[in-house]
Amino acid sequence: MALLFLILLFLKINNIFEFHKNIFIKKYQKLENKELVEVNTECEDLPYDVILTQKGLELIDEIKDLEKEWNDIIVKDxxxxxxxxxxxxxxxxxxxxxxxxxxxxxxxxx
Structure with a gap:
C-alpha cells in the first residue's frame, strides 16, 4: 500500500528533484526549527541546500567529545x-x- 502511494506521488510529481524535496524537506525543517541547519531553497543546481549552523556544528563537536569519552571508558586498561x-x-x-x-x-x- 505504501509503495503504491509513493508511485502515485511520484507520478504526480514529474520532477525527481521535487519528489526528493517533498520527502526530505519536512525532516530538514525540523532541524531548521531547532536552529541546527539552514535550508536554502534558492539554489541554482539543486532543489535545496542544507547547511549546518553554528549551533549544529557545536552539537556535532559535543557528540564527538561524548564519543571520545565513551571510547576512553570502554577501552580503559x-x-x-x-x-x-x-x-x-x-x-x-x-x-x-x-x-x-x-x-x-x-x-x-x-
Missing amino acids: IEESDKLVELLKEAIHNAAPINLKHKKQQKFVF
Whole structure:
C-alpha cells in the first residue's frame, strides 16, 4: 500500500528533484526549527541546500567529545585499544547490511 502511494506521488510529481524535496524537506525543517541547519531553497543546481549552523556544528563537536569519552571508558586498561576501536568500527560497518536487511523485512517499521 505504501509503495503504491509513493508511485502515485511520484507520478504526480514529474520532477525527481521535487519528489526528493517533498520527502526530505519536512525532516530538514525540523532541524531548521531547532536552529541546527539552514535550508536554502534558492539554489541554482539543486532543489535545496542544507547547511549546518553554528549551533549544529557545536552539537556535532559535543557528540564527538561524548564519543571520545565513551571510547576512553570502554577501552580503559586494554592494550592496543586503538586497534580494538578500529576493529569494532569495521565490525559495525560489516553489520550495516544485516541491519538494512532486517529493516527491509520489517518494511521499515520501527
